[in-house]
Amino acid sequence: xxxxxxxxxxxxxxxxxxxxxxxxxxxxxxxxxxxxxxxxxxxxxxxxxxxxxxxxxxxxxxxxxxxxxxxxxxxxxxxxxxxxxxxxxxxxxxxxxxxxxxxxxxxxxxxxxxxxxxxxxxxxxxxxxxxxxxxxxxxxxxxxxxxxxxxxxxxxxxxxxxxxxxxxxxxxxxxxxxxxxxxxxxxxxxxxxxxxxxxxxxxxxxxxxxxxxxxxxxxxxxxxxxxxxxxxxxxxxxxxxxxxxxxxxxxxxxxxxxxxxxxxxxxxxxxxxxxxxxxxxxxxxxxxxxxxxxxxxxxxxxxxxxxxxxxxxxxxxxxxxxx
Amino acid sequence: xxxxxxxxxxxxxxxxxxxxxxxxxxxxxxxxxxxxxxxxxxxxxxxxxxxxxxxxxxxxxxxxxxxxxxxxxxxxxxxxxxxxxxxxxxxxxxxxxxxxxxxxxxxxxxxxxxxxxxxxxxxxxxxxxxxxxxxxxxxxxxxxxxxxxxxxxxxxxxxxxxxxxxxxxxxxxxxxxxxxxxxxxxxxxxxxxxxxxxxxxxxxxxxxxxxxxxxxxxxxxxxxxxxxxxxxxxxxxxxxxxxxxxxxxxxxxxxxxxxxxxxxx
Numbered sequence: 209x210x211x212x213x214x215x216x217x218x219x220x221x222x223x224x225x226x227x228x229x230x231x232x233x234x235x236x237x238x239x240x241x242x243x244x245x246x247x248x249x250x251x252x253x254x255x256x257x258x259x260x261x262x263x264x265x266x267x268x269x270x271x272x273x274x275x276x277x278x279x280x281x282x283x284x285x286x287x288x289x290x291x292x293x294x295x296x297x298x299x300x301x302x303x304x305x306x307x308x309x310x311x312x313x314x315x316x317x318x319x320x321x322x323x324x325x326x327x328x329x330x331x332x333x334x335x336x337x338x339x340x341x342x343x344x345x346x347x348x349x350x351x352x353x354x355x356x357x358x359x360x361x362x363x364x365x366x367x368x369x370x371x372x373x374x375x376x377x378x379x380x381x382x383x384x385x386x387x388x389x390x391x392x393x394x395x396x397x398x399x400x401x402x403x404x405x406x407x408x409x410x411x412x413x414x415x416x417x418x419x420x421x422x423x424x425x426x427x428x429x430x431x432x433x434x435x436x437x438x439x440x441x442x443x444x445x446x447x448x449x450x451x452x453x454x455x456x457x458x459x460x461x462x463x464x465x466x467x468x469x470x471x472x473x474x475x476x477x478x479x480x481x482x483x484x485x486x487x488x489x490x491x492x493x494x495x496x497x498x499x500x501x502x503x504x505x506x507x508x509x510x511x512x513x514x515x516x517x518x519x520x521x522x523x524x525x526x527x528x529x530x531x
Numbered sequence: 532x533x534x535x536x537x538x539x540x541x542x543x544x545x546x547x548x549x550x551x552x553x554x555x556x557x558x559x560x561x562x563x564x565x566x567x568x569x570x571x572x573x574x575x576x577x578x579x580x581x582x583x584x585x586x587x588x589x590x591x592x593x594x595x596x597x598x599x600x601x602x603x604x605x606x607x608x609x610x611x612x613x614x615x616x617x618x619x620x621x622x623x624x625x626x627x628x629x630x631x632x633x634x635x636x637x638x639x640x641x642x643x644x645x646x647x648x649x650x651x652x653x654x655x656x657x658x659x660x661x662x663x664x665x666x667x668x669x670x671x672x673x674x675x676x677x678x679x680x681x682x683x684x685x686x687x688x689x690x691x692x693x694x695x696x697x698x699x700x701x702x703x704x705x706x707x708x709x710x711x712x713x714x715x716x717x718x719x720x721x722x723x724x725x726x727x728x729x730x731x732x733x734x735x736x737x738x739x740x741x742x743x744x745x746x747x748x749x750x751x752x753x754x755x756x757x758x759x760x761x762x763x764x765x766x767x768x769x770x771x772x773x774x775x776x777x778x779x780x781x782x783x784x785x786x787x788x789x790x791x792x793x794x795x796x
Contacts, residue, residue: 439772439773439774441771441772441773442722443722443725443726443729443771443772444771444772446722446723446725446726447726447729447730450726450730487773487774488768488772488773488774489772490768490772491729491733491751491768491772492748492751495746495747495748495751496748498747524746524747527746527747528743528747530730530733530747531730531733531734531737531747531750
């Protein structure tokens with residue numbers, strides 16, 4: 209493995225750390241998603257620097273980035289694009305929507321109507337969209353990072369299990385520690401002003417994201433190829449199958465992990481091993497990724513909910529029974 | 532000209548008025564009739580309460596006015612059957628005294644149907660049978676519903692745990708570990724058993740170092756820091772997960788300490 213490749217993850221992390229404080233796990237998950245081509249769902253309160261983080265990663269790897277705020281009145285054509293009548297020529301021309309990008313941040317995906325969610329999720333699956341009578345392939349790499357707010361559920365359309373399953377991972381962001389939050393405030397205080405059109409405006413964290421990338425798409429492609437070479441032992445596959453199977457037979461679980469669970473576990477573990485400079489996956493990868501890969505794919509039964517169990521507790525119990 | 536028209540109208544009114552009065556005393560079945568300002572002697576009268584559905588006339592006293600020692604009444608009535616009736620029969624004294632001093636108050640209820648009309652069959656009330664019938668049906672339905680509900684609550688099929696797991700859960704960790712370690716030392720482990728061996732050894736060290744309260748990720752990180760457990764984990768990973776399958780690792784020596792393990796309860 210070349211030095212550029214082995215430092216790829218660390219370089220991106222360092223660049224993100226210049227702007228975003230903490231959130232190391234999310235950065236790792238984002239890189240895993242990028243390296244495997246699996247989509248990522250971020251669940252967390254507003255203001256946890258989700259957009260900043262994705263923007264920063266996109267610039268660090270020289271990727272195109274789009275952000276769509278999902279609302280109830282959003283239409284599928286607002287995302288995928290539409291055909292517009294050109295009055296000069298009298299012909300229809302295609303207007304490609306914001307989905308034609310490398311990194312798409314679908315902010316608050318559960319606020320949009322199911323038909324919009326469905327259109328996006330279909331594009332995520334097939335990596336192409338149809339506008340009018342023509343199909344257009346999406347750029348590569350293509351990654352959707354969707355966010356959901358765990359509170360304020362009124363007026364939202366919860367993603368059904370089948371659609372949640374299409375996200376390789378779902379990471380639950382936590383608030384920064386008091387020390388990290390102090391650092392955020394200190395950094396903000398030192399940002400200063402920027403002058404624009406003869407006036408001044410306070411700089412935001414977005415203004416300090418450096419434009420020059422630390423890696424390019426070629427490096428990413430090479431890293432993706434290296435991930436494919438990470439060795440996955442038969443024993444590790446058996447661990448993955450076992451944990452998935454235990455979610456299907458647990459007394460508190462109504463809906464266990466689908467076959468996509470095992471696939472996502474193996475792929476994500478490979479990428480994690482690559483980021484940790486290993487040539488093979490180990491059980492630690494499985495346990496570290498299990499919550500993000502499995503939790504959004506399982507549904508507790510009524511009895512478990514009535515007894516006050518949470519998905520996290522049940523999954524912890526399953527993982528504990530694995531070792 | 533105008534004066535003549537007025538007199539003609541007035542005269543016509545006087546001539547027709549008694550006819551309307553007569554019409555009001557002999558309405559058709561179901562149509563209300565009225566007798567206004569009729570003076571009846573004696574104390575105040577009230578309408579006789581209707582005690583059953585068979586009364587052919589229904590009478591209502593619309594208004595009562597004092598009239599010397601007597602009272603003046605506005606009566607309203609309607610008949611349910613054609614025939615001639617005396618409204619005196621449908622009056623009572625308010626003070627309970629008799630009504631024999633009342634004059635006859637004749638009315639006629641005219642029928643508009645021709646003779647020979649077929650009457651609907653009477654609907655006789657029949658007693659409900661002791662067994663069967665609507666009540667018994669309701670009771671049976673209620674019992675069935677209750678039985679079904681109880682069955683749903685108590686006899687709900689439980690999710691079947693794999694037999695294999697039940698058997699394993701009865702064995703202690705040490706009991707499960709021992710035979711697998713023995714087989715590993717002779718090199719007879721299948722891939723499934725290798726996976727189980729790894730899980731059991733992690734579980735053994737979690738128990739031994741009291742890390743059961745920690746998440747698996749944290750527990751593994753702690754185990755890595757431990758001299759003995761860390762070395763074992765590293766060697767296991769090298770043996771079971773690396774592409775060279777742990778060349779140079781002596782499995783027999785590696786697992787020697789776990790031949791006769793005991794986990795303190």
